[in-house]
Amino acid sequence: MLRGRQAECREIRALLAAPSGRALLLHGEPGSGRSALLAYAHRHGRGRRLLAAAGLPDEAVLPYAGLQRLLDPVLDRTSALPERQRQVLRRAVTGEGCHDQDQLVLSHAVLGLLAEAAHDGPLLCTMDDFDAGDAPTARLLTFVARRLPHLPVVLLLTAGSSGAADAVPGRRLLPLDEPDSRALLTARRPGPPPPGPVLAALSTLAAGNPQALVDLADSLTPGQWHGTEPLPTTPPADGELSRAYRSMLSRLPDDTRRALLLAALAATAPVTPTPAGPGHAVDPVTLGRALRAAGGGVAALAPAEAAGLIRLTAPGGAVFPRPLARVMVEATASLAARREAHLLLADALDGTGARLRRALHLAAATDGPDPALATELADAVGDPVDRCAAATALARAAELSDPPELAARRQVTAARYAWQAGDPDRARALLHRVAGALSGPAGTRRSGASPAPVARDTDMSAADDPTVAATTRGLAELLRGEMRLRCDSASAALPTLLAAATALAEVDRESALVALVRAGEAACFSGDQYRYAEVARRMAALRRDGDPPWADLLSTLVAGVAATLRGEHADAGPLLRRAVVLGGRLTGAAQTPTALSGAAVAGLLVAVDAAAYRLADRAVELSAGHGEVSLLPRALELRAMSEYWLGRHDAATKSCREGLRVARAAGQHTSGGVHLGLLAVLAAVRADRDAALGHVAALGDAAVPGSRPHALAQWALALLDLVDARYADATDRLAALARPGTGRGQVLVQVMATPHLVEAAVHDGRPARARAALGVFDRWAGSTASPLRRALSARCHALLAPRGSADAEQQFRLALSLHPSDAATFERARTELLFGRELRHARRPREARGHLHRARQTFTVLGAEVWVRQATVELRAAGESVGTPDPHAVRLLTGQQLRIAHLVAAGATNREVATQMFLSTRTVDHHLRNIYHRLGIRSRTELVRALG
Structure with missing residues (x-):
């Protein structure tokens, strides 16, 4: 099975099944699977006579050498051709060439020969790497490809780029996606698959290139495969992909290869992803200086651009569009060529202020210890934003350092920067090199930061300090x-x-x-x-008196969390609120993602959701701005949690998706599990069964029983049980999240899910199970100043009160009075629905209908279709004739327009709509005009009718 190439395989089968002749060019980078697809066509071309050849670089100077090998099996049929065509074809395939005036004759001779051979049955002609062979054959096959519809001949060609045959219909072979990359790696070796982080790292390294994945899987040691040894940083030098690149590069002129290597080493910044994946831009100024020093110019790169290795940009710049091209150009170059290129680039950067880049090029061209250059590298790092470059610089500085203590210090610092840059595999590899031999001094840090030594060698005598x-x-x-x-x-x-x-x-x-x-x-x-x-x-x-604010914040946070876990909320509340205040007062270098995230945790625990959101959002901003990718998933998790409590479910979903993307890219398997669990909960709250179950299934081995991802998944499944009236299952799931009194399990998740546990237990007839959990929830909610938490507590007490009792009604009304009007609208709608259901069961349908209408309108605005249907059922049971929205009208509107339309139809003013949806009034006016235009209406009354 060709993984990730299902569409190409379908197209090949369609070609082979077609009655008329057609041609197809498959093009892509080396290792993308071009030859494998031709082999697939050979296997599925039963019933067609096969003519196959490949373009050989060694025969590129021999005109029509490729044509001779392709047609050799049918050259005995040339006797059926006209005499003139037979003579021209014979001269061409015997090495005598073809005069320009005979080119058309030769082309018709080839067409005639294929037609004659097809009398015995349809043909399949394939030419692999046809752009690597002789140019006359390529031109002739392009001519033939345009004239196949009247012949039972399929022509399949492969090349490195579409420019090899512009007139032939082509299909670009894109990189494999993550699931296909992992499946190919797993299938390549017998036995159990490697851990998730290893698969993720190999997939990233291979950039979706099938041959790179195969080469890596075949070359890894058992320790690397199982994650106990550092992984390689490039595909193996003796692999098929490296050989393919060497062959491609060997066909380029010498000055082009030198210029291409300079461009590869001068590439600095990732650019917007291309169809083939993320590219890398080349600094045009540095490249231009280096090329001039080497006696050339950007024009030397033109043959490399024609080969698809690089794309020239104005003015004088270049981009490597293929994910692996830049890496393989450098990896396949000789040591001497790389050293010469690095020295040219270092000279080009001299005096430009790019100290770190210049020092890196000098270091790459240096053999053996060089303490002065190592110090220059360390000093050039400073407090970097580009932590990947900092890791490279300090790792090289460690190699150039003479005292082993100083080398170890720099190696650990480099590992920290690599981790912060989102590359844990590189960080592990750097730590692995100094395992058991750590004896160098730690560097200085920004106060409050995650420990990230800035390797400034201000005190070399510190190497002798035993501490x-x-x-x-x-x-x-x-x-x-x-x-x-x-x-x-x-x-x-x-x-x-x-x-x-x-x-x-x-x-x-x-x-x-x-x-x-x-x-x-x-x-x-x-x-x-x-x-x-x-x-x-x-x-x-x-803890010490006089600690700086960030240190005071962290110690106060831990004391507050410990008191919360003990259930001592009277002690926890003041500590946590103080941590929030300290977080808000942090300024300058003390305002770090670690400190801000800690303050956001405190805010969530003490239920000051808006403050928690501001702190987490600032942590996200700083993590992204400072290049501290390792801290970003946690900050996004906390922001999503605060958005959940603020009722901004769409925003929370967006934060989780971003957090999941970053976590996966950074190899943070457990952090990604939390985001998947939160996504499952957010989908289950909307009763989106397919999305919730998909997220739960994606957790895989991240959902270890007792862990936070597992608890979140169970919460999501319990919510789906609640929607489907499987109350016993929901109660059992939520009650099992923690074991009070033992300190085991996810107590904090269970507290968050308590309103759902109470609802399920009451419907299941087991209120005793709910009361214990509600007692914990009440003690927490009572210690906060959160109207929402107290509203949820009142709702739970209403559900536990006798049905139809004055106590139940009083608690429901208390809950509605406490629910914020501008936040957590979903929970308010759930309270309206439950209260309406309670009033209907108490045979007070007229009073119930108002609550049920408000619930239905809110659920409609939020797009919670299942909850809309439940409110509609309750309204009908309460004697209300409720129509359904005109499906034609619904289809005409976007999701945001539909929400605005429902709010307006419910009687909200434009200003009220703007407040609820966090939009400007002008934006709401604009959307409302578009809504009227799309539905062909003129008034709010007509809008009410259109939306049922």
């Missing part, structure tokens, strides 16, 4: 623990992080504080929340 070894080992353990927490297993990360905190407590207290915060996250994530007490005890021991 330096402990500092460096502790920072390495902290980094390993963070990567395990985000990428692998939170339960395995916890002891590593605690060990890091112990190692750093006496030598780097600031980093020890961060290690303990991460250890607390690991305890909560894995469901071992009873271990949070140990984290809090250690944090209290490290």
Whole structure:
């Protein structure tokens, strides 16, 4: 099976089944599967006589050499051709060439020969790499391809680019997507598949190239395959893909190869993804200087552009459009050629202010230790935004360093930058090189930042300080623990992080504080929340009077979370509110994603949702702006949680999708699991069964029982059970999320899901199971200043009160009075629906209808179709004749227009619509005019009729 090439295979089968002749050009980068598709055509071309050849670079100077090999099996049929055609064809295939005036005769001779051979049955003619062979054959086959419709002949050609035969219908072979890449890797080797992070890293490295995936799978050691050894950074040098690139490059002129290598090494910035994937731009100024120094110019790149390796841009710039082309150009060049190119680029950057890039080129051209250059590299890093380049610089500085202690220091710092850049595999590889030999000093950090040493060599004598070894080992353990927490297993990360905190407590207290915060996250994530007490005890021991605000924030946060987990909300509330205040006061270098995320956690726990949103949003902004990709998924998770509580479900879904994308790209398997779990909950809240189940299924092994992703998945499934009236299943799922009194399970998730647990348990006739959970919820909600939490508590008490009782009505009315009018509209609509149902059951249908109408309108605006239907059923049961919207009208409007239309039809003014949907009044006016135009109406009255 050709994975990821199903569409191409279908097109080939259609060609082979067609009664008339057709031609197709399959083009793509080396390794994209062109030859495999021709082999597929050969296998499925039964009933057709096969004529097959390939363009050979060695025969490119021999006119019609490719044509001779293609037609050799049928040359005995030339006797049927006219004499003139027979003579011209014979001279061409015997090496005598063809005069210009005989080109048309030769083309007709080939067509005639194919027609004569097809008398015995239809033909399949294939020419692989036909642009690599002789040019006369390529021109002739292009001529033939345009004249096949009247012949039972299928012509399949492959080439590196569509420019090889513009007139022939073509199909570009795009990179494989992530699932197909993983499936190809897994199928390549027997036995169990490698861990998810290994598959993700290999898929990223191969950039969707099938041959690169095959070469990597075949070349990995067992340790690399199973994730216990560092992965390679390029496809193997002896693989088929490398050989294909060497062959392609060998056909280019010498000056083109030199210019192409300079361009590959001068490429700096990723550009907008091309059809083949993400490209890399080349700095035109630096490239131009280097080319002039080498005695050439940009024009030398023209043959490489014709081969599809690079695309020239104005003025004087270039882009590598193929994901692997830049890597393979560098990887297949000789050591001497790379050294010469790096020196030219270093000279071109001299005096430009690009200290880091210049130092990197000098380092790449240097052999053996060079302490002065290593110091220049470290000093050029500074406090970088491009953390990937910083990791490269410090890793090279470590190799050039003479004292092993200093080398270890720089290596650990490089690993930290690689992790922050979103490349955990590279970070692991850098740490692996210094495992067991860490003895170099740690660098300085921005206060409050995730430990990221800035390797400034201001105190070389520190290498002799015995505390330096402990500092460096502790920072390495902290980094390993963070990567395990985000990428692998939170339960395995916890002891590593605690060990890091112990190692750093006496030598780097600031980093020890961060290690303990991460250890607390690991305890909560894995469901071992009873271990949070140990984290809090250690944090209290490290706390000092006069700590800077960011350190005070982290220690206050841990104390508040510990009190919350103990159920001591009276003590937790003031601590958490103080952490929120401290987070809002952070400025300058102290305002870091780690500190802001901690303050956002405190805000969520104390139910100040707007403040939590602002803090998390700022953490997202800083993480993205500073290039700290490793912190971005967590910040997006917290922003999504605050958006959920603010009732902005669409915004929360968007944040989760972005968080999932970043987590997957950065290899953060466990962080991605949280985002998938949140997406499942958000879909289940809307009763979108297919989306919710899809997200739950995608969790896979991330949903470890007891973990946060598993709890979120169970919450989502319980919501679907609730919608389908499977109340016993919903109750059992939610009750099992945590075991009160043991400190095990996901207590915080269960508290969030308590309103749904109460609703399910009451319908299931097991109110006792709900009361215990509600007691926990009430103690928390009562300690907050959140009207929403108190509204949900009142709703739960209304459901537990006797049916039809004054207590139930009083609690429902209290809930509605507490529900914010401008936020959490979905929960307010759910309360209206439940209250309306209660009034209907109490035989008060007239009073019920108002609540049910408001619920239905809100659900309609939010696009919650299942809940709209439930409200409609209740309204009809209450004696209301409820129509359905005109499906024609619904189809004519976009989702946002439909929401605005329903709000207006419900009686909202344009200003009220703008407030509820976070739009400007002018935008609402614009949308309303478009709605009237699309529906062909003129008034709000007609809009009400159109929408039922």
